[in-house]
Amino acid sequence: MMTVFEELTRRGLIAQMTHPEKIEELFNNEKVTFYIGFDATADSLHVGHFLQLVVMGHLQRAGHRPIALLGTGTTMIGDPTGKSDMRKMLTPEQINYNAECFMRQMSHFIDFSDGKALMLKNGDWLLKFNYIDFLREVGVHFSVNRMLTAECFKTRLERGLSFMEFNYMLMQSYDFLYLYQNYGCKIELGGDDQWSNIINGADLTRRVTGQEVYGMTFTLLTTKEGKKMGKTESGAVWLDPEKTSPYEFFQYWRNVADDDVINCLKLLTYLPIEEIEGMEKWEGSQLNKAKEILAYEITKMVHGKENADKALETAKALFGAGAQSDDMPSTHLAGGDLADGEISVIDLLVKAGIAPSKGEGRRLIQQGGISVDDVKVLDITEKLSLNNFEKGYVIIRKGKKVYHKVLLDK
Structure with a gap:
């Protein structure tokens, strides 16, 4: 039988590890407590977080205990990783509200009953810290010279890195030490962009306790060209149905590139890996079938079977007979939106x-690339009048696959 470590490897989920053999041994032979941190920077999780929840799910199913750590303390500072400018500072109220939203969403994917997983907030310990104590207990173990070589800081040094953000790595590192001392947490997981933060947390824990702990990162969700996935023209692909409707969510995955569909199936679904590997030979119209499976599986995981069935039905109706459906993304216009009708x-x-x-x-x-009610728009000055809205709406199509209903409220 395949071990969970082999499964993660075969799916291409693992990027880097501090101690590959030891981590494999732990995951295969022990019940390990591990953690992943989520900074509460928005009021919904997005597709990038979803990948982390899937990894958590694989490990929990294999009997390990996840800690979902909500960054109510670290979000007060903001992670400079991957950012060209300082993040917008949020108030404690905003951060706590966002963390509550995360908690509700996470419980759809991870079983938190009977201590099978823990959900903790790092503000519970970080916000109580006296600054002088923090410098003496944590700061003393960090070399500024070494920190400056970390990838997450290097990219920012030219543009300017605030002293506040410079402390982020120390705070995240302390989380690992705290979770090891209080919950027996031995492994920190995160996206591959978190490697510098993770190895520093493992190093701090070893220096303070004399015990070895471990770090592992997983593959970032990118296209074959290395472009980050999970973004559309209108912004991120959210897990909250109010921010990205189940139909739009389904369509995002239905429209991934041919080159990316198999990888997405491996990374983001729990379909048996043998089944997905069997699809690697598929081409042409078979790849459309693979995209439909991908879209359906992920929508079912995030929004439930009923919404996935509805989205699949809507997509088939649109691409089959060109019919309209109530589940299509829609926008309402008021009479005042039309100038002189x-x-x-x-x-x-x-x-x-x-x-x-x-x-x-x-x-x-x-x-x-734009059609209104199946008629291609050729003139950039073209206008729609009340006559176009006689049936109460128009259908705008962008490219071949994006449909949007615009309703005119009387």
Whole structure:
């Protein structure tokens, strides 16, 4: 029988490890407590977080105990990793509200009953720290010279790195020490961009306790070209149905590139790996079937079977007979949105979130990518009048696959 470590490896989920053999031995032979940190920077988890929850799920199913650590303390500072500018500072109230939203969403994916997993907030210990004590207990173990060589700081040094952000690594490292001392947590997991923070946490724990702990990162969700996935023109792909509807969520995965679909199936679903490997030979229309399976599986995990069935039905209706459906993403216009009974197609694209700006709307029309009620828009100055809304709505199509219903409220 395949071990959980072999499963993670075969799916391509593991990126780097501090001690590969020891980590494999722990996951295969012990019941290990491990943790993943989530900074509460928004009021919903997004697709990048979802990958981390899937890894947690694999390990929990194998009998290990996850700690989901909500960064109510670290979010007060903000992780500089991967950011060209300082993150917007959030109030404690915003951070706690975001953490509550995360807690609700996470319990859909991880079993927190009977101590099978823990959900903790690092603000419970970080916010109580006296600064002088923190410097003496934690800061003394860090070399500034070494910190400056970390990838997460190097990219920021030219633009400017605030002293506040410079402390982030120390705080995240202390989390690992605290969780080891209080919960017997032996492994920290995270996305591969967190490698510097993770190895420093393991190092701090070893220096203070004399015990070895371990770090492992997993593959970031990127396309074959290395571009980060989980972003659309209108922003991130969220797990909250109010922010990204189940149909839009389904469509995002239905429209991934041919080159990426098998990788996404391996990383993001619990379909048996043998089944996915069997799809690696698929091509042409078979890849469309693979995309449908991917979209259905992930939508079912995030939004439930009923919503996944509805999204699949809607997609089939749209791509089959060109029919309209109530589950299509929609925007409501009020009479006041029409000036003298008219609205330009460009303004409509922006209002519906199909184009992020008028410039982008203009480009889409010039490239022949926009149709209204199945008629291609050829002129960037084209306007729609009340007559176009006689049936109460119009259907805008972008490219071949993005449909949006715009309703005119009487």
